[in-house]
Amino acid sequence: MDKPEKPKDDAADEVKTAYAKWERSNRMSLMIMKSTISLAIRGGIPEKNVAGELFTAKEFLASVEEQFKSTSKANASALIMKMLTTKYNGTSGVREHIMMMNDMAAKLNGMDMAISEGFLVHFIMTSLPAQFGPFKINYNTQKEKWKMSELIAMCVEEEERLKTEKPDFAHAAIESPKQKKINGKGKNxxxxxxxxxxxxxxxxxxxxxxxxxxxxxxxxxxxxxxxxxxxxxxxxxxxxxxxxxxxx
Incomplete structure (x- = not known):
């Protein structure tokens, strides 16, 4: 609520009472907000305007938001880099992997960096290991686009099939080609x-x-x-x- 105009001495009692209630509410709101901010950070947040007047609770909250805009950009950059570098390693379960990628996309959406579901589905497919190669080819040859729920169901089913046919699926997904070369070096x-x-x-x-x-x-x-x-x-x-x- 914006700051109401201070009533004059001859103002009605109802106006004075309403202003007193606002003052009390504003003061308590400021106390609560400041108590949740560490002292090290609080010192860098302005509490007065250019005229030297104390900020209201609404103005103080806007000041806090302004100070942390750059932090939000840094978090967005970190999330984007994490999404680009995250690959499924075969240990956590493909469902958990997809949900984690979905969570990062949701956080970016909250930062006004919207990621469409279709793009996210394709992006998650690229994060799957080589063992999912035939599965990816099958998806790319289909005309229909999968929803996120369909992607999760299909990937879980494919992972179960791979585990049944190849018991060492998780180990093969984790081990990189470089490690395989090192492990096989000098064996014969x-x-x-x-x-x-x-x-x-x-x-x-x-x-x-x-x-x-x-x-x-x-x-x-x-x-x-x-x-x-x-x-x-x-x-x-x-x-x-x-x-x-x-x-x-």
Whole structure:
């Protein structure tokens, strides 16, 4: 309520009573609002107008809103970045993932950044992992557009199907291609004990590499640098090194 005009001395009693009630209500409203704001923030919020008069409760609330406009923009930017980077990892459940994305869109709508349901449905589809590939293709080939409720139902059904057919679905959704490459690195290699690394897969051509000079094309016992190093150290060279002891 806007501030009423202060009644004159000869004003009617009803007018004076109404003004007194407004003053009391305004004073209590200001006290309640200020008590909910921390002291560190309250000091940066103006409480008087240019004429030096104290703000009414309505004016003070407008002042608070003005101070936090930039904060709202920052929150909007953070929400947008979160939406762009959020991908379904297969652990929380696809229903929860969609509801979380829907909640972020609703918050943006409250900041005058409306996101249509059709766009949000497409956006959520792009956040699903590669395991949902055939499901996405099926959606893109349909003429009908899904509503949010239909998207949730279809995604939950597809996730249940994937879990039934592929028990390791959640692990596969979490593990990135880079991690898969790292986890599989060196799995099929072994050392033959003679300083030669070779692949265990049948049909793979052996690549000899010296464990001393690290150059390909020969093994350590054939390396001239290795023999020179042994001579320098006073260690006799043995042809049967690495093959174990000979039987007597």
């Amino acid at each position: 290699k072994k050392d033959d004990g003679l300083g030669v690394n070779k692949a265990s897969t049948s049909g793979t051509k052996r690549v000899f590499k010296c464990n001393h000079c690290k150059k390909p094309g020969h093994v350590r016992k054939e390396c001239t640098k290795f023999r020179a190093w042994l001579a320098k150290k006073g260690i006799p060279f043995r042809e049967d090194a690495g093959k174990g002891k000979k039987e007597a």
